[in-house]
Amino acid sequence: MSAEAAGSGAVAPEAQTLRERLGAAxxxxxxxxxxxxxxxxxxxxxxxxxGSAYNLSQLAINAAILLVLSIGQTFVIIAAGIDLSVGxxxxxxxxxxxQTMLKLTGAAGTTFGTTDAGWGVIALGTLVAIGCxxxxxxxxxxxxxxxxxxxxxxxxGTFGMALGxxxxxxxxxxxxxxxxxxxxxxxxxxxxxxxxLVVIAVAATVVASLALHGTRFGLHVFAVGSNAEAARRSGIxxxxxxxxxxxxxxxxxxxxxVMSNARFSTTTIGGHAMDNLSTISAVVLGGxxxxxxxxxxVGTVVGVFxxxxxxxxxxxxxxxxxxxxxxxxxxxxxxxWIDQLKRxxxxxx
Amino acid sequence: MTAxxxxxxxITRRFGHVQALDGVDFAVHPNExxxxxxxxxxxxxxLVKILSGADKPTxxxxxxxxxxxxxxxxxxxxxxxxxxxxxxxxxAPELPPAENLFLGRELMRPGLLGRLGFIDRPAMRRRAAEQxxxxxxxxxxxxxxxxxxSGGQRQSVAIARAALWADKVIFMDxxxxxxxxxxxxxxxxxxxxxxxxxxxxxxxxxxxxxxxxVADRIVVLRLGRNVAELRPADTSVDxxxxxxxxxxxxxxx
Numbered sequence: 082m083s084a085e086a087a088g089s090g091a092v093a094p095e096a097q098t099l100r101e102r103l104g105a106a107x108x109x110x111x112x113x114x115x116x117x118x119x120x121x122x123x124x125x126x127x128x129x130x131x132g133s134a135y136n137l138s139q140l141a142i143n144a145a146i147l148l149v150l151s152i153g154q155t156f157v158i159i160a161a162g163i164d165l166s167v168g169x170x171x172x173x174x175x176x177x178x179x180q181t182m183l184k185l186t187g188a189a190g191t192t193f194g195t196t197d198a199g200w201g202v203i204a205l206g207t208l209v210a211i212g213c214x215x216x217x218x219x220x221x222x223x224x225x226x227x228x229x230x231x232x233x234x235x236x237x238g239t240f241g242m243a244l245g246x247x248x249x250x251x252x253x254x255x256x257x258x259x260x261x262x263x264x265x266x267x268x269x270x271x272x273x274x275x276x277x278l279v280v281i282a283v284a285a286t287v288v289a290s291l292a293l294h295g296t297r298f299g300l301h302v303f304a305v306g307s308n309a310e311a312a313r314r315s316g317i318x319x320x321x322x323x324x325x326x327x328x329x330x331x332x333x334x335x336x337x338x339v340m341s342n343a344r345f346s347t348t349t350i351g352g353h354a355m356d357n358l359s360t361i362s363a364v365v366l367g368g369x370x371x372x373x374x375x376x377x378x379v380g381t382v383v384g385v386f387x388x389x390x391x392x393x394x395x396x397x398x399x400x401x402x403x404x405x406x407x408x409x410x411x412x413x414x415x416x417x418w419i420d421q422l423k424r425x426x427x428x429x430x
Numbered sequence: 431m432t433a434x435x436x437x438x439x440x441i442t443r444r445f446g447h448v449q450a451l452d453g454v455d456f457a458v459h460p461n462e463x464x465x466x467x468x469x470x471x472x473x474x475x476x477l478v479k480i481l482s483g484a485d486k487p488t489x490x491x492x493x494x495x496x497x498x499x500x501x502x503x504x505x506x507x508x509x510x511x512x513x514x515x516x517x518x519x520x521x522a523p524e525l526p527p528a529e530n531l532f533l534g535r536e537l538m539r540p541g542l543l544g545r546l547g548f549i550d551r552p553a554m555r556r557r558a559a560e561q562x563x564x565x566x567x568x569x570x571x572x573x574x575x576x577x578x579x580s581g582g583q584r585q586s587v588a589i590a591r592a593a594l595w596a597d598k599v600i601f602m603d604x605x606x607x608x609x610x611x612x613x614x615x616x617x618x619x620x621x622x623x624x625x626x627x628x629x630x631x632x633x634x635x636x637x638x639x640x641x642x643x644v645a646d647r648i649v650v651l652r653l654g655r656n657v658a659e660l661r662p663a664d665t666s667v668d669x670x671x672x673x674x675x676x677x678x679x680x681x682x683x
Contacts (some may be wrong), residue, residue, distance in 0.1 A: 296546070297547050297549050307523055309519040310520065311522050314516070314532030315533040370524075373524075
């Protein structure tokens with residue numbers, strides 16, 4: 082007690098910094114601890130099944146596509162926006178990409194099986210997917226930043242439009258004929274023993290993390306989300322930045338579309354209605370604030386794994402998997418509550 | 431006396447039928463704190479907006495260092511070495527002080543990384559620390575977000591930011607309006623430091639004792655006109671209040 086009092090005069094600033102660091106680490110890091118705890122519990126209860134190399138690589142593959150989508154959502158939410166259209170844009174891109182590759186292969190009548198399209202066609206299909214995603218993102222961005230319509234409404238609208246167009250393009254029937262090379266190499270292939278899908282997701286994560294935390298663009302994402310007016314007065318072209326951010330989210334949905342096509346060897350028109358909520362909850366779980374200005378890509382990685390590990394663990398333990406949805410809902414509410422408490426604590430000082 | 435850094439002559443501004451400014455003359459001299467006071471509706475804010483490029487006069491001329499100019503935007507004013515510290519702080523609360531100081535003018539990494547858009551955070555932190563040291567601003571920590579700093583420290587960061595990008599004149603609109611006694615004293619000390627660093631300050635304030643304490647020269651506006659220009663030593667709270675509330679157009683010096 083007395084030593085503390087004696088030391089506080091001279092070392093006060095440093096001690097406070099240390100406490101701040103601890104606070105920041107625990108404040109932003111409790112979700113990491115939750116993930117480690119979940120893994121530890123499941124690995125202890127069922128080491129053979131949960132800890133097997135096969136199960137772990139399945140976990141990573143399950144996370145890969147959602148992670149790529151969630152990275153885009155991270156940028157959008159840090160900029161104080163929201164993108165509800167990601168899942169529908171993914172579906173539209175996967176359909177556009179699959180149909181393009183099918184046409185180019187000249188096997189227009191095929192409705193199932195695989196095609197023998199070469200890498201050139203696959204590359205073109207990938208470009209189509211990413212391009213379509215970026216275009217939907219540009220539409221989102223322009224309506225939000227220039228027409229000043231709330232992001233919630235714009236992306237809810239484009240969610241419906243992208244899904245609708247995908248159904249119009251296909252008549253509601255999934256495109257099942259995809260290039261065999263794409264499915265074999267990307268969908269179920271490995272690179273140095275690591276599943277290709279995971280390699281792509283890791284690469285996207287690294288690039289996005291460097292861009293968000295190291296570049297001027299990334300700093301402006303934070304600034305726009307933190308105080309758009311201050312950003313504007315500092316000479317930042319806020320509408321342009323916002324449009325780029327939504328385009329990035331769309332383009333990543335396009336990349337995720339290619340990954341989804343490769344993995345399932347079919348488009349999945351009915352399978353992405355909940356992606357927007359999954360990505361938002363992953364981003365928020367990862368410590369990114371729904372109010373903007375705060376967040377990280379690494380946090381989102383953790384946030385993506387929580388529901389996937391929960392589901393996997395419940396299945397292995399024989400708990401009805403429906404409990405995962407219940408647990409996730411509770412964890413999400415808890416995460417936002419903690420975010421609010423953190424904010425209040427900071428602003429009261 | 432040396433030539434004014436910034437000089438406005440015969441500034442008029444009309445909003446429809448409202449005559450906000452009616453032939454106001456105003457000058458900022460080197461190395462001074464010039465207080466601009468007046469009752470609500472006297473035209474202080476309008477004048478400052480015009481002088482900082484946020485608004486255009488209906489008529490009148492602006493000169494910087496004796497050269498006639500037109501200010502189209504705050505960015506143009508900044509190009510002439512004139513910046514404004516806004517009353518509602520124009521800082522990003524989630525970003526640390528260094529990032530806020532350089533927001534919009536980030537220091538880039540040298541070479542290829544810089545061309546790829548990578549910012550030089552260590553250099554920004556270093557330059558920010560130098561700037562804070564130069565102005566005698568002491569922050570609890572240079573790495574925490576602005577929102578965790580006290581109101582006075584936030585205001586200090588905002589002023590340090592303006593002083594980093596303006597080398598002639600900084601306008602401050604009620605910089606101590608929301609602050610307590612101790613923090614107000616610190617911010618006023620910073621205002622003096624800015625002047626001593628060679629940047630003139632135009633202080634807009636309602637707080638007359640404070641103006642008398644810190645200003646080198648006091649300009650009083652009333653109903654869009656100059657009614658008095660005084661030295662603090664030559665006047666008092668009562669004298670200034672009288673000028674603000676019932677002064678007529680004149681040049682008292």
